[in-house]
Amino acid sequence: MPGIDQHVHIEWRGGTCRVKWWCGELLPNGRKRYESKGGFTDEDEAFRHGQDKLYEIRHGTNVSNRDGATMFNEWVADWLASVDVKPITERNYKSMASRHIEPFFKHVAVGDVDVLTYRAFKKHILGKLGPSSARNVLMLLGMMLDDAVPRLIKTSPVERTRRRGTYKKKPRERKRDVPLAAVEQLAQNMRALLGQSGYVFVWTMAMTGMRPAELYGLRREYCYPYWPAADPREDPDEEDRYEEDAERYGKAPTHMPAIRVQQQVQSPEGGLRFFPPKYDSYRSLVVPPFLAEMLEDLLESHDSPWVFPALGGGSLGAASLNRRYWRPSADGSEGRDGPGVRRPRPKLEEVPGWKGKRLYLLRHAHKAWLDEDGIHSRFAIERRMGHEVQGVEGLYSSVTVPMEQNIANALQVRWEKFTAGRDDKDDEMS
Structure with missing residues (x-):
């Protein structure tokens, strides 16, 4: 991103150091808005982290601390308000979100939803609902997480099923001739x-x-x-x-x-x-x-x-x-x-x-x-x-x-x- 300050600032506080970098945005008063991360004990490691953040900002893959801290339930509300689907589909989405997704992620930030969190939810929902209903809820959660990329998370933690090994035909409803x-x-x-x-x-x-x-x-x-x-x-x-x-x-x-x-x-x-x-x-x-x-x-x-x-x-x-x-x-x-x-x-x-x-x-x-x-x-x-x-x-x-x-x-x-x-x-x- 042209114009971003290439300098990374290191500050020591007590026994650890903090790295600061400009996130590419300006505050209302015109000053640059910086983000930071602390807890480093090695200046070189902190500096490399700051340089990595500047690289992500330049290439449009950075997730700011503020965006990553968005609570998942806030994202669910924003996502549901933005989707353009048929009324009955919208009603089903809202029902699945309020009954299954929002309670599980009530105190979780979007940026904290990783593969392990997704697997935990998958295990939870498969134990609670039948296969078809659980699949629908997981599909909805997958769409929400996919759309959170790249602003709120870098990549979606949803594990896609790959077709490997022996092909297994999906079961279909048995039909009879209808006289x-x-x-x-x-x-x-x-x-x-x-x-x-x-x-x-x-x-x-x-x-x-x-x-x-x-x-x-x-x-x-x-x-x-x-x-x-x-x-x-x-x-x-x-x-x-x-x-x-x-x-x-x-x-x-x-x-x-x-x-x-x-x-x-x-x-x-x-x-x-x-x-x-x-x-x-x-x-x-x-x-x-x-x-x-x-x-x-x-x-x-x-x-x-x-x-x-x-x-x-x-x-x-x-x-x-x-x-x-x-x-x-x-x-x-x-x-x-x-x-x-x-x-x-x-x-x-x-x-x-x-x-x-x-x-x-x-x-x-x-x-x-x-x-x-x-x-x-x-x-x-x-x-x-x-x-x-x-x-x-x-x-x-x-x-x-x-x-x-x-x-x-x-x-x-x-x-x-x-x-x-x-x-x-x-x-x-x-």
């Missing part, structure tokens, strides 16, 4: 708890691959039969898209019934708020005729602005859907009723293969069905799922009307085969 009979039973159980809204919710997720929060936030102006005619058209830069949607989507047979994924709902600080879809994956999804009919009948049956209202008419995003509706629908329920029961619940049979399984697997099943057909464009499938396709394929490809028609037709054929088989079984039983 439509299982989806129907899940939908029937959801209807027993949530009414027709629950039944159509399950089939819509299975036949569109929409994410749960996108379904919670789906309003009637973005759903067949109202969309695209009812589209608010709030973005003047999207006029071309609005016109193309009006030409493609709408009432059959001249147009294709479809849903517009325009938003999702989340509750980052209490109370529902609208946000863009995950990864800004705005998209239009054609639906097969049977689902279009279900959606039309459902919207005619209620006047809620939400396509899938909770029992009280509000959004499912505020209804604890997983705990109150999905788990009993998938796992089965003994039922409860009688005097003093606040929320009666019917007896429900467990859906084979779905005990403990996530609602999100309905989305996975949708992609598996499209892959299974073997006739659809990979680009069309990925865009339908809300994924970006990288490389030349993503740059040059587009979703055409025939691609969308093929998807809707294949889903309708799958439904008709299922219902035909179900009707045959009913006839045999009668």
Whole structure:
């Protein structure tokens, strides 16, 4: 750094000496601000330490005593205030920091967090949480320490895992084929708890691959039969898209019934708020005729602005859907009723293969069905799922009307085969 005083000052105090060096900053009165370190018994050693500090200052790798003394909890607050992430991610970061990171580093300065301190925390968190949760906390701490370099610490003490030796494949969630009979039973159980809204919710997720929060936030102006005619058209830069949607989507047979994924709902600080879809994956999804009919009948049956209202008419995003509706629908329920029961619940049979399984697997099943057909464009499938396709394929490809028609037709054929088989079984039983 040009202009830094090259002289290092040595001072003896009692039986030890102290080295002082200019840190490259000025005090408010214009005088140079010096930093120092004491406890040396050898002048040459003290002098070399001062020269090393000047070298670090010149090359931008120095951590001043003042910065290194920043308490870790102060750094956590500053770091959380600076990150630009989605609201639900920010909420998770704050929760992990307040519950696990801040208590452990409460009295520790950032400059004192070395490899041994990091290992101690890693051992602590692995003994306290499950592997997945502990990994998330360690990842968050790693980001905080990485961003503290070079102002607060010279290097991050996080030990990165190197791929050495025998390759070990990461365990993945075991998935089974999802027959439509299982989806129907899940939908029937959801209807027993949530009414027709629950039944159509399950089939819509299975036949569109929409994410749960996108379904919670789906309003009637973005759903067949109202969309695209009812589209608010709030973005003047999207006029071309609005016109193309009006030409493609709408009432059959001249147009294709479809849903517009325009938003999702989340509750980052209490109370529902609208946000863009995950990864800004705005998209239009054609639906097969049977689902279009279900959606039309459902919207005619209620006047809620939400396509899938909770029992009280509000959004499912505020209804604890997983705990109150999905788990009993998938796992089965003994039922409860009688005097003093606040929320009666019917007896429900467990859906084979779905005990403990996530609602999100309905989305996975949708992609598996499209892959299974073997006739659809990979680009069309990925865009339908809300994924970006990288490389030349993503740059040059587009979703055409025939691609969308093929998807809707294949889903309708799958439904008709299922219902035909179900009707045959009913006839045999009668």
